Amino acid sequence: MPVEKRNPIPVREAIKRVVEQDIETEVQNVPLNKSLGYVLAEDIVATYEIPRFNKSPYDGFALRSEDTVGASGDNRIEFEVIDHIGAGSVSDKTVGPNQAVRIMTGAEVPAGADAVVMLEQTKEGDHTFTIRKTFSHNENVSLKGEETEVGDVVLKKGQRINAGGIAVLATFGYTEVPVRKLPSAAIIATGSELLDVGDELEPGKIRNSNGPMIEGLLNQFGLDGEVYKIQEDDLESSIAVVKQAMETHDMVITTGGVSVGDFDYLPEIYKALDAEVLFNKVQMRPGSVTTVAVAHGKYLFGLSGNPSACYTGFQLFVKTGVLNMMGANEKFPQVVKATLMEDFKKANPFTRFIRSKATLNGMEATVVPSGFNKSGAVVAIAHSNAMVMLPSGTRGFHAGNTVDVILTETDVFEEELLL
Amino acid sequence: MPVEKRNPIPVREAIKRVVEQDIETEVQNVPLNKSLGYVLAEDIVATYEIPRFNKSPYDGFALRSEDTVGASGDNRIEFEVIDHIGAGSVSDKTVGPNQAVRIMTGAEVPAGADAVVMLEQTKEGDHTFTIRKTFSHNENVSLKGEETEVGDVVLKKGQRINAGGIAVLATFGYTEVPVRKLPSAAIIATGSELLDVGDELEPGKIRNSNGPMIEGLLNQFGLDGEVYKIQEDDLESSIAVVKQAMETHDMVITTGGVSVGDFDYLPEIYKALDAEVLFNKVQMRPGSVTTVAVAHGKYLFGLSGNPSACYTGFQLFVKTGVLNMMGANEKFPQVVKATLMEDFKKANPFTRFIRSKATLNGMEATVVPSGFNKSGAVVAIAHSNAMVMLPSGTRGFHAGNTVDVILTETDVFEEELLL
Numbered sequence: 001m002p003v004e005k006r007n008p009i010p011v012r013e014a015i016k017r018v019v020e021q022d023i024e025t026e027v028q029n030v031p032l033n034k035s036l037g038y039v040l041a042e043d044i045v046a047t048y049e050i051p052r053f054n055k056s057p058y059d060g061f062a063l064r065s066e067d068t069v070g071a072s073g074d075n076r077i078e079f080e081v082i083d084h085i086g087a088g089s090v091s092d093k094t095v096g097p098n099q100a101v102r103i104m105t106g107a108e109v110p111a112g113a114d115a116v117v118m119l120e121q122t123k124e125g126d127h128t129f130t131i132r133k134t135f136s137h138n139e140n141v142s143l144k145g146e147e148t149e150v151g152d153v154v155l156k157k158g159q160r161i162n163a164g165g166i167a168v169l170a171t172f173g174y175t176e177v178p179v180r181k182l183p184s185a186a187i188i189a190t191g192s193e194l195l196d197v198g199d200e201l202e203p204g205k206i207r208n209s210n211g212p213m214i215e216g217l218l219n220q221f222g223l224d225g226e227v228y229k230i231q232e233d234d235l236e237s238s239i240a241v242v243k244q245a246m247e248t249h250d251m252v253i254t255t256g257g258v259s260v261g262d263f264d265y266l267p268e269i270y271k272a273l274d275a276e277v278l279f280n281k282v283q284m285r286p287g288s289v290t291t292v293a294v295a296h297g298k299y300l301f302g303l304s305g306n307p308s309a310c311y312t313g314f315q316l317f318v319k320t321g322v323l324n325m326m327g328a329n330e331k332f333p334q335v336v337k338a339t340l341m342e343d344f345k346k347a348n349p350f351t352r353f354i355r356s357k358a359t360l361n362g363m364e365a366t367v368v369p370s371g372f373n374k375s376g377a378v379v380a381i382a383h384s385n386a387m388v389m390l391p392s393g394t395r396g397f398h399a400g401n402t403v404d405v406i407l408t409e410t411d412v413f414e415e416e417l418l419l
Numbered sequence: 420m421p422v423e424k425r426n427p428i429p430v431r432e433a434i435k436r437v438v439e440q441d442i443e444t445e446v447q448n449v450p451l452n453k454s455l456g457y458v459l460a461e462d463i464v465a466t467y468e469i470p471r472f473n474k475s476p477y478d479g480f481a482l483r484s485e486d487t488v489g490a491s492g493d494n495r496i497e498f499e500v501i502d503h504i505g506a507g508s509v510s511d512k513t514v515g516p517n518q519a520v521r522i523m524t525g526a527e528v529p530a531g532a533d534a535v536v537m538l539e540q541t542k543e544g545d546h547t548f549t550i551r552k553t554f555s556h557n558e559n560v561s562l563k564g565e566e567t568e569v570g571d572v573v574l575k576k577g578q579r580i581n582a583g584g585i586a587v588l589a590t591f592g593y594t595e596v597p598v599r600k601l602p603s604a605a606i607i608a609t610g611s612e613l614l615d616v617g618d619e620l621e622p623g624k625i626r627n628s629n630g631p632m633i634e635g636l637l638n639q640f641g642l643d644g645e646v647y648k649i650q651e652d653d654l655e656s657s658i659a660v661v662k663q664a665m666e667t668h669d670m671v672i673t674t675g676g677v678s679v680g681d682f683d684y685l686p687e688i689y690k691a692l693d694a695e696v697l698f699n700k701v702q703m704r705p706g707s708v709t710t711v712a713v714a715h716g717k718y719l720f721g722l723s724g725n726p727s728a729c730y731t732g733f734q735l736f737v738k739t740g741v742l743n744m745m746g747a748n749e750k751f752p753q754v755v756k757a758t759l760m761e762d763f764k765k766a767n768p769f770t771r772f773i774r775s776k777a778t779l780n781g782m783e784a785t786v787v788p789s790g791f792n793k794s795g796a797v798v799a800i801a802h803s804n805a806m807v808m809l810p811s812g813t814r815g816f817h818a819g820n821t822v823d824v825i826l827t828e829t830d831v832f833e834e835e836l837l838l
Contacts (some may be wrong), residue, residue: 032616033646036635052625057725088612090623106612106724108623163635164774167726170628175617193507193525197451198594204509204527206471209589216455216582227452305525306476307586355583 006281008288011316011351017278018317019324019331021294025181025250032169035161037222038179039326044155047172049145054109057142061100061122061129062113068135076123076130083110100129109141116140158329180327182223186245187214190231190238190257190266191305210255210303210310217314223322225253235265239272242300246273250325251298253318256305266291266302275300283350287312292321299325312353341368344397425700427707430735430770436697437736438743438750440713444600444669451588454580456641457598458745463574466591468564473528476561480541480548481532482519487554495542495549502529519548528560535559577748599746601642605664606633609650609657609676609685610724629674629722629729636733642741644672654684658691661719665692669744670717672737675724685710685721694719702769706731711740718744731772760787763816 009017027041056062063079071077079100083091087106095101095112103109103116115135122129148154154168155161161169161177169177189211197207211227218225228245231238238257245252257266270277275295280302282290287309291302299321303313315333323331344354354369428436446460475481482498490496498519502512506525514520514531522528522535534554541548567573573587574580580588580596588596608630616626630646637644647664650657657676664671676685689696694714699721701709705728710721718740722732734752742750763773773788 032631033634036638048620052620053623086611088610088624106610106625163632163639164730166635167628167632167730170616170631171626173616173618173620173626191507191525192505197589197592199592201467201471201592204472205507206525207590207592209586212451212589213582213586215452216585219455220582311583311586 006289008281008283008350009279010283014279014282014290014292015316015320015332018292018299018321021278021299021321021324023294023297023299023321023325024327025183025325027178028181029176030179032166032175032177035166035169035177035179036163038161038177038182039323039328040155040157040159040161040165041178041180041327043153043157044169044172044174046148046150046152046154048150050148050171051142051144051146054144055142056103056105056107056109056116056140058116058118058140059104060102060116060118060140062095062103062109062116063100063135064095064097064113065115065135065137065139067098068115068117068131068133071131071134073132076132078125078128078130081127081129085110114138114141156329158327160326160328160330180325181250183250183322183325184248185218185223185225186228186249186252187211187218187225188228188231188241188245188252188254189305190254192232194230194256196230209307210305213307213311214253214255214303214314217311217318221319221322231257235268238265239269242269242273246296246298246300249298251301251318251321253301253303253314255303255310257302270295270300270302273300284312284316285348285350285352287353288350290317292317308355311355316353342399344369347395425708427700427702427769428698430701430703433698433701433709433711434735434739434751437711437718437740440697440718440740440743442713442716442718442740442744443746444602444744446597447600448595449598451585451594451596454585454588454596454598455582457580457596457601458742458747459574459576459578459580459584460597460599460746462572462576463588463591463593465567465569465571465573467569469567469590470561470563470565473563474561475522475524475526475528475535475559477535477537477559478524479522479535479537479559480519481514481522481528481535482554483514483516483532484534484554484556484558486517487534487536487550487552490550490553492551495551497544497547497549500546500548504529533557533560575748577746579745579747579749599744600669602669602741602744603667604637604642604644605647605668605671606630606637606644607647607650607660607664607671607673608724609673611651613649613675615649628726629724632726632730633672633674633722633733636730636737640738640741650676654687657684658688661688661692665715665717665719668717670720670737670740672720672722672733674722674729676721689714689719689721692719703731703735704767704769704771706772707769709736711736727774730774735772761818763788766814 030038061079061081067079068077077098079098081102082095082099083093084102085091085104085107087104090108091101091110093101093110095110101110101113109116114137116139117131117135118140121133122131154172155165159165161179189208193205194208195202195205197212199207208230211230215225215227226249228241231241242252242254254266267280270293273295275293277291277293280289280291282288286306287304290304290309290313293300293302301313301318301321303310320331356369449457480498480500486498487496496517498517500521501514501518502510503521504510504523504526506523509527510520510529512520512529514529520529520532528535533556535558536550536554537559540552541550573591574584578584580598608627612624613627614621614624616631618626627649630649634644634646645668647660650660661671661673673685686699689712692714694712696710696712699708699710701707705725706723709723709728709732712719712721720732720737720740722729738752739750775788
C-alpha cells in the first residue's frame with residue numbers, strides 16, 4: 001500500500017477552516033436553572049429600569065433633605081417617624097416637613113422623601129430621632145434606572161451564559177431562556193491495542209485513557225459525551241459505528257486511526273461517509289495528523305490516539321468547533337504572554353504545544369512544562385493548566401524567553417493565600 | 420431596638436477563619452466518569468511503568484540499529500520483513516540480522532529490534548524495503564518507564580480531578596476513584612421584597628436573582644444546590660427552614676437578612692442554632708455585612724442580599740469553604756497583577772472588589788470595570804471575568820495604575836483569532 005501524501009497546513013488556517021463551516025445547532029428554550037454554559041440565541045433587552053424605583057441602599061430613615069439644612073453636633077435636628085416599612089412594602093404616607101419613614105434596605109423611598117439617613121447616623125428616641133449633619137438631594141438613594149434603562153441590551157446574542165447572566169435573566173423574569181442547543185457528542189476510541197479501564201492488562205495492550213479524558217473535557221465544558229465501545233481496527237464495523245453515531249449526535253470525536261498506516265481506517269471511513277475533509281495534517285506537534293471533516297452538516301473530529309496529541313486537538317479544534325455550533329461570539333483560545341522558566345532545547349519545525357502550568361501572580365506570568373513531554377505522555381496533562389505554543393520555524397528556547405501560552409484550565413486556585 | 424455593634428475584620432483574616440475550620444466531607448468512591456471536579460482523597464501511585472513496554476511511536480519497521488551502519492543514498496541497505504503487527508499485537512518472532520517487523524504506532528517493539536524506521540523513510544518492495552540512513556540504538560523507540568516509574572506519585576491527595584487526571588486514573592485501571600464527597604448546598608433567599616422569577620412584578624418588589632445566581636455559581640463549580648422557597652422576613656419560619664436545610668445538606672447559603680435592621684433575623688437564627696459566628700463584618704465593599712458561621716460541623720454562609728455583594732461573598736468565602744470541605748490543597752483565589760484601564764476615583768476605606776473584565780493577551784494583563792458598579796448591580800456581573808481588588812486604606816485609582824485582580828471565570832475565549 002503506498003504511503004498517502006498529506007499537505008500540512010498552519011494551525012491558524014486549520015482553526016479558520018473549522019469556524020468557516022456554517023454549522024449551528026437549533027434554537028430552543030431551556031429552563032433558567034439549566035441555562036449555565038449555553039449561548040444566547042437572542043439579545044436580552046431590559047423591559048424596565050434597574051432599579052425599578054428609587055430605593056434605599058441602607059436600613060435607616062427616609063426624609064426631605066431640605067429639612068436637614070443647618071444640622072450639626074451643636075444643633076441636632078429632630079424628626080418624627082410617621083411610618084415603618086420593610087423591604088417589599090410601600091408606604092402610603094407622604095413625608096412632610098421634619099417627618100421621616102423608617103425604611104429597610106431595598107425598600108422604595110416613600111413619596112415626599114429624597115434622602116436616606118443611615119441608622120448609624122441617628123440618635124433614636126420614641127417615635128423620633130435626631131441627626132447632626134446635612135443631607136443632600138438624593139443622598140443614599142439608589143435612583144430608578146441608574147444601572148439600566150428600558151431598551152438597554154443587557155446580554156448579547158452569542159454570549160455564553162454564566163452565573164451573572166442567570167442573575168440578569170432572573171431579574172427580567174426569564175423562566176425559560178432562548179439558546180442554541182448544546183451539541184451532543186459521540187466519542188469513539190479506535191485501536192486494537194486498547195483495553196477498557198476495568199480490564200486486566202495484556203501483553204502489548206494499554207487501557208483506553210483517551211475516551212474517559214475526552215468525556216471529561218466535554219463535561220468540563222458543560223457538554224455530555226456518549227462513549228462508544230472501543231472500536232477494533234476493522235473497517236466495516238468502524239464505518240457502521242460512525243454512521244450510527246452521526247445519526248444520534250451533532251458531532252463525532254474519534255481518537256486514533258488517523259495515521260497513514262495499514263491499520264488506520266479513518267481516511268476510508270471519511271470516504272464511505274462522503275465527508276469533506278477540511279484538513280488531515282497540521283503544522284503542529286503533537287497531533288500533526290489531526291483530521292477534521294464535515295459530513296451531513298456535522299463535524300467529525302479525528303484526534304490522535306496519543307493522549308497529549310488528543311488533548312491538544314481537543315483544545316484547539318473541538319472547543320472552537322463546539323462554540324461555532326453554539327453561535328458563540330467568543331470562540332478562539334485565549335493567548336497570554338508569559339516567561340518560560342526552564343530551557344526547552346528541541347527545535348520546532350512545526351508549532352509546538354506543551355502542557356504546562358502557568359502562574360499568573362506577577363505582573364509577568366510565568367510558565368513551566370508540567371512533566372514528561374512527548375506525544376504519548378498522559379501524567380503531565382493532569383498537572384497542566386495551560387499549553388505553551390512555540391511558533392513553527394523556531395529552534396531552541398531558553399529559561400527567560402517569552403512565549404505564548406493558551407490557558408486550558410478553569411477555576412485555578414493557589415496553595416498560598418495571596419490577598 | 421439598639422443598633423448592633425459589629426467589629427469588621429480584614430478580608431484575609433476572614434478567609435483564614437473559614438479555612439481554619441476542621442470541616443471535611445466523608446471519603447467515598449465515585450465512578451471514573453463522574454469524578455471530574457472532585458478532590459482526590461488518596462495519592463495515586465503508579466503500579467507499572469508508562470510506557471509499559473518499549474513502544475513504537477510511528478508506523479514503520481522495527482529492526483536492529485547495528486544493521487543500518489553505512490546506509491546512504493548511494494548504499495541503500497535492504498531488510499527482509501518477517502512479520503507484520505498491529506498495535507496491541509505482540510510478534511512471536513525475534514528480529515535477526517537484516518530482518519525487520521512491520522509495526523504500527525503504539526505496538527511493542529519485538530525482541531531483537533532496538534530501533535524503528537518510519538514508513539516515510541523507506542522504499543518498499545515485496546516483503547522487503549531499503550533505507551538510506553543509519554539509525555542509532557533506541558532511535559524512534561518510546562522506552563519502557565520513560566514517563567513514569569513504578570511507585571511514582573502521579574496524582575496527589577488533595578488535587579482536584581481535571582480531564583487529564585481522569586486520563587491518568589483510566590491508565591491505571593481506576594473504574595472507581597477515592598474522593599471526598601462534593602458538599603451539598605441549600606440556598607435560601609430571604610427578604611419580603613422578593614418575588615419568584617416567574618411572578619408578575621408588584622410595587623416595591625423585585626424578582627429574586629440571587630437564588631438562581633448562587634445555583635449557577637455552584638453548578639459552574641461542579642456542585643448542586645437545592646433552592647428553597649423564598650423566606651419572608653419572619654423569624655420562626657426562617658429558623659425552621661434553616662434547621663431543616665442543615666439536616667439534609669453540608670452547608671446552608673442564605674442571601675439577605677444580614678444587616679443590622681429590624682427585619683434582618685439572621686443573627687437570631689444563628690443564636691437559635693447555637694452557631695459559632697466566625698465573623699459578621701468584613702473590611703470589604705461590597706458585602707461588608709457578610710457573615711460566616713459554623714454549627715454542628717456545617718458552614719452557614721450569610722451572604723448579602725445585594726447581587727454584587729452576594730457574588731463577591733461567594734467568590735471569596737463559599738468557594739474557599741467548599742474547597743476546604745473537599746480537602747483541596749489549592750483553595751485560595753488566584754491573584755494576578757494587571758493594569759487598570761480607566762479611572763476609579765472613589766476612596767476605598769475598605770478593600771474594594773469590582774466585577775471586571777480582565778484581558779490577558781499581552782505581557783501585562785489589563786482590566787476594566789465591566790459596568791455599573793454598586794452593591795446592588797447585577798448586569799456587570801454577567802460581563803465580568805474577574806474582580807479588581809483595591810486594598811483598604813487607599814484613595815483614588817487612575818487608568819494606568821497596577822491593581823490586583825482575582826480571576827473568577829473559566830474557559831475565557833477571545834473574539835479574535837490570536838494565534
